[in-house]
Amino acid sequence: MENKHSIDRWIVGASLGLILIATLPAVLYPEAAAHRLDVIYRFISSQLGIAYLWGAMGGLGFLTWLALSRHGRIRLGDQDQPPEFSTYSWVGMLFCAGVGAGMLYWAGIEWAYYYETPPFGLTPRSLDAAEWASAYPLFHWGITAWGIYCLPAVAIGYQYHVKKAPMLRLSTALQPFLGEHADRTFIGRTVDLLFIISLIGGAGTSLGLSTPMIANVLSELAGVPSNFTIEFAVILFSVILFSASVYLGLRKGIKRLSDINVTLAILLMLFILLAGPTLFIIKNATNSVGLMVDNFFRMNTWTDPFTNSGFVENWTIFYWAWWMAYAPFVGLFVARISGGRTIRQIIGGMLFFGSLGSALFFSVFGGWGMHLELSGTLSVTEVIAESGGPAAITAILSALPWKSAVLILFAVVAIIFSATTYDSASYSLASVATRRLPAGEDPDKWHRVFWALILGLLPVTLIYVGGLKVSQSASLVASLPILVLNVAIAAGLAVSLRKDNSPGQ
Numbered sequence: 001m002e003n004k005h006s007i008d009r010w011i012v013g014a015s016l017g018l019i020l021i022a023t024l025p026a027v028l029y030p031e032a033a034a035h036r037l038d039v040i041y042r043f044i045s046s047q048l049g050i051a052y053l054w055g056a057m058g059g060l061g062f063l064t065w066l067a068l069s070r071h072g073r074i075r076l077g078d079q080d081q082p083p084e085f086s087t088y089s090w091v092g093m094l095f096c097a098g099v100g101a102g103m104l105y106w107a108g109i110e111w112a113y114y115y116e117t118p119p120f121g122l123t124p125r126s127l128d129a130a131e132w133a134s135a136y137p138l139f140h141w142g143i144t145a146w147g148i149y150c151l152p153a154v155a156i157g158y159q160y161h162v163k164k165a166p167m168l169r170l171s172t173a174l175q176p177f178l179g180e181h182a183d184r185t186f187i188g189r190t191v192d193l194l195f196i197i198s199l200i201g202g203a204g205t206s207l208g209l210s211t212p213m214i215a216n217v218l219s220e221l222a223g224v225p226s227n228f229t230i231e232f233a234v235i236l237f238s239v240i241l242f243s244a245s246v247y248l249g250l251r252k253g254i255k256r257l258s259d260i261n262v263t264l265a266i267l268l269m270l271f272i273l274l275a276g277p278t279l280f281i282i283k284n285a286t287n288s289v290g291l292m293v294d295n296f297f298r299m300n301t302w303t304d305p306f307t308n309s310g311f312v313e314n315w316t317i318f319y320w321a322w323w324m325a326y327a328p329f330v331g332l333f334v335a336r337i338s339g340g341r342t343i344r345q346i347i348g349g350m351l352f353f354g355s356l357g358s359a360l361f362f363s364v365f366g367g368w369g370m371h372l373e374l375s376g377t378l379s380v381t382e383v384i385a386e387s388g389g390p391a392a393i394t395a396i397l398s399a400l401p402w403k404s405a406v407l408i409l410f411a412v413v414a415i416i417f418s419a420t421t422y423d424s425a426s427y428s429l430a431s432v433a434t435r436r437l438p439a440g441e442d443p444d445k446w447h448r449v450f451w452a453l454i455l456g457l458l459p460v461t462l463i464y465v466g467g468l469k470v471s472q473s474a475s476l477v478a479s480l481p482i483l484v485l486n487v488a489i490a491a492g493l494a495v496s497l498r499k500d501n502s503p504g505q
């Protein structure tokens with residue numbers, strides 16, 4: 001049954017107004033705007049990058065403490081409430097919301113960049129470089145990264161399911177400081193506005209990566225060069241898919257699409273594993289996990305203070321900023337779907353299954369790409385240098401048997417991966433813009449579709465005027481206030497837990 005919820009017109013109006021103002025320079029002067037934002041982001045990553053490293057580590061430390069402490073046993077909801085979704089669907093939904101086609105993009109080729117420009121001053125293209133090139137992606141998509149998502153999930157989830165806050169917004173996590181009506185305070189409103197702006201800005205990032213990739217795969221299939229029409233069709237199709245999914249709702253739309261996605265993605269990975277060099281992929285994956293676990297603290301704390309090679313800023317800090325920009329939305333969505341699970345289950349499940357899922361993609365798809373390079377069959381690094389990432393991904397896939405079927409399956413999985421990120425993003429946007437949304441209820445159907453259309457419209461416009469880089473840099477810049485906010489969110493959660501669950505109570 002659909003309830004009627006009143007929409008927070010103020011937040012809708014303010015965010016649309018701000019987006020319009022912010023998009024104007026991107027439409028009128030795309031290059032200058034992208035350059036300016038890039039300069040700001042470079043300043044942030046070089047001067048404040050260390051704060052990102054500490055923020056990510058601090059978050060993980062906090063979550064570890066939380067999971068192991070007595071608070072870990074607290075269930076989101078009533079103490080005997082069963083989980084709202086099966087674990088398979090819950091993991092699928094959180095994974096598909098948290099990563100999109102951006103992961104399919106990087107999974108096949110991230111290693112190539114590290115192989116050519118390795119960390120720790122290693123010799124490019126050396127055997128050491130190859131080992132680290134396989135391990136580093138697992139780190140950048142691993143436990144620390146999923147911890148960035150998990151913090152707001154637990155904090156919002158606690159206020160929403162346990163304290164029964166009648167709204168599902170980012171400001172809900174600040175209720176311990178701002179009171180029951182956090183969403184109506186100046187800070188609360190600013191935070192919710194930041195949520196909407198950063199999410200819509202961030203939307204361009206994934207579509208911007210995935211669209212040329214999917215278009216490239218499709219053009220290889222069709223035997224024509226990639227062009228704007230194919231790119232446009234890809235976006236249009238994704239927008240229709242995620243609008244339909246969010247229209248159908250959590251159970252009939254979002255859950256179903258992510259169930260389908262997980263199954264298809266596993267099939268694709270299994271095929272690459274079996275048709276490719278199975279033993280090499282398994283050995284390389286095992287080796288990479290060992291290398292990463294062994295050097296986990298080293299990788300988290302490597303600041304490269306003496307040579308300043310740029311690896312940390314270009315990759316680790318860039319990644320943490322990217323995860324942070326997405327964290328409020330993924331956190332809010334995971335909070336919504338986690339009713340009936342304990343804090344320990346949420347932290348453990350998100351960190352473990354999130355990292356496992358990413359590791360699977362990077363090890364299998366990346367392992368296949370690397371094997372092509374090292375065996376001399378196909379120089380992936382050369383294809384990247386000459387024709388770019390999307391062409392390299394298509395080339396790696398085309399080297400598999402049953403090329404056409406593989407390319408089609410890959411394109412389908414990539415489109416659904418995008419759609420499953422955007423349907424949950426639209427759902428989260430709609431819930432932030434809904435005044436009161438008690439646990440278990442959904443924002444109204446058309447309100448959800450409204451945000452889906454906004455989410456689709458903006459990147460299409462930006463791609464058309466060539467201003468996509470603007471939205472990508474903008475979302476990285478937006479990660480800075482979110483980093484600060486994360487500290488407040490963690491502190492709020494700790495204060496709340498201590499107050500509500502002190503042993504004397």
Ligand code: NM2
Pocket residue numbers: 098099100101102103104206322323324326421
């Ligand atoms: N993260 C997980 O398309 C995507 O994979 C979006 C990217 C933040 C690095 C998420």
